[in-house]
Amino acid sequence: MATPNLSAETPLLEDTVDGAVDYEGLPVNRSSSGGWRSASFIIGVEVAERFAYYGIGSNLISYLTGPLGQSTATAAENVNAWSGTASLLPLVGAFVADSYLGRYRTIVIASLLYILGLGLLTLSAVLPSLNPSYCQDTNRTTPCSPPQFQVILFFFSLYLVAVGQGGHKPCVQAFGADQFDGHDPVECKAKSSFFNWWYFSLCAVSRGMKKAHLQELVTVFVAAAKNWRTTPLAIAIEEEARGTLPHQGSHQFSFLNKALLAPDGSKEHGKVCSISEVEEAKAVLRLVPIWATSLVYAIVFAQSSTFFTKQGVTMDRSIGSGFDIPAASLQSFISLSIVLFIPIYDRIFVPLARTITRKPAGITMLQRIGTGMFLSVLSMVIAALVEWKRLETALEYGLVDIPKATIPMGVWWLVPQYVLFGVADVFTMVGLQEFFYDQVPNELRSMGLSLYLSIFGVGSFLSSFLISAIEKATGGDGRDSWFADNLNRAHLDYYYWLLAGLSAVELAAFVYLAKSYIYNRGSTI
Template structure:
């Protein structure tokens, strides 16, 4: 780490940067548009139309979507005062970000499933037989390494096999579009959680058959390798969705808003983890009343993680359907603007 810090500090002398004077932060510019539009929401459209015609405030290629933000062009009294109203470019920036919101929201379904890889799947693995061969046992937490291994294996296959084949059909240099890549990854994620539910059902069945339900420290006679397909499917989903989301939110915003795009991308996984925790808390409260074993009981053999996985599978299906709808709408609106 010290060596890396030294190289980093030496590199700072070669960085290119530009000083843009009094230019405001993109977060501030976008926020100002929304605040101004809310303040002017009672303003009638007629003054805006007059202003547009008289001063050519909005060019002919102005986005027809989210036209309510155009009210940020006026001050509350209907006049256009220099320095107190937003510019056309500011409004278009706000519309660009707002256009990404439906994709952001529907991607949260993927992020919630993504959060389970390092939590409940690991907890399941701890109850199963991790023996690879006599004398060598893999730890439950180490099973997560198969996500990274599958990513390493799938990326070359994606780049060297999938993309050329897809390119032959779609004539797209990337094989498929960024939105298609995200959607395929969300589909793999939904399949992953369905497999997780089926495997957990089998684990609970074996625990009952061997009468091990109430024996907390006894290993279930079921190989931990049953969890391998879930980790592999999660890795494949990452290759499509995680990379696709990063490319999409970075590419679909103006250069000045690239930091905003990356912030939106990263916030998907942060908010997804919070939503996962919220779901667990609510379900724990509802299913654990009156002294009953909740879906997340400390004794996993008495719990019902399979029910939780089926719930996530349903949410994933809804999120995927909504994503397909909003992706089509996004493409249509992008074409209409250009």
């Protein structure tokens, strides 16, 4: 009797990806699903989402003080409240994804909420009451106050966008990395490379959106409202609904879920967790020391858009004859250095390091994070030296008590610290993303990435607290504080030296913890 040709009737077992299913819950084949084809699409979706988010965030205060007629102080409070809420909501979104819905469904639902928020935001912006012709008094010098309903609709739409972002942000990056099988040698390398190109794409779009204007943003929103199916975010929902992207099985955040609710929804007390649930809890808790020793880096990260810019305002910013570049434009050197260095890191540094260390990613994730922390220390040392030089120049030319005078010192002195910031981000920021994704169980990867995001949210709050404490300690009784309005009598150099010292202590603690850290089995390290 002839032997049946089983290979012609059944798919090759080695082509099946363990632990991954398609939208119907069926196993997926490596040759027809996932990989860079799906991951590139997901990166494009995130670029579209960041385009919308940065467009709102970069222009929100101008819109609040303009068409909505709010005072600068009130508008600033509203911006801070919205951005703070948007930074914390990913923790909620990750919990919902890992506990109940799974990343796939959470992305789809959050994206729908996101698009609804953008549509309503467009509606609130184009209502007739915000049109200049709505004002009957043509001699008015202040903006017309819109009706209360319109203000409510605007803020409802704004926070609906934050809710959508809270579910979308922690899940979509994990979903993109899920397109690669960490147990396959080739895809393991691609997964590590994915985080580099993810950050490259986001930095490229953020650099462009910092120059955006609200009118252009509203135009985009209006176009989206007329034909929502043409937006990249909407296309992503449609493609995901068709099941073209593979995704991990819909596991639950079991140890936390069990601690909260019984199957019937009632509270459970005294129920013993299984071994796997205990391991899930331990996997999250063991990340806490790394999380804590990354907070100072987040504090330093917050300085580039504040005090660096204030320094630049006082310096010679002329180019050619009669043209001064905006001080804030120097922040572009951070994004530019990231965009230029990531290809060098991914295509040159990693292959060279791989030949020496025999590791798929060239160096371990913790080594990558630590390298960025060292560069962060170096950037603050350079910032302190440049500020000392700026103060000496002001003293030499008798400009200490003339705060609005331009100090004869080129603003290009600030470029090295900006560039080092960008290169440090390539190491630490991307390293943290990969670390908090890779070092938690598959079921908790959205929660892992939300923990990474929370580092910079908490770091921003700590930066504000530190500045407030120093202001009180060094000012008062007629003394000029380190942050005096007259920057020529302030001492930002002292503050930078303090941050450099704190960063050095952080780096030492991080290295100590990293030496004793044991990576998960199967980690891409």
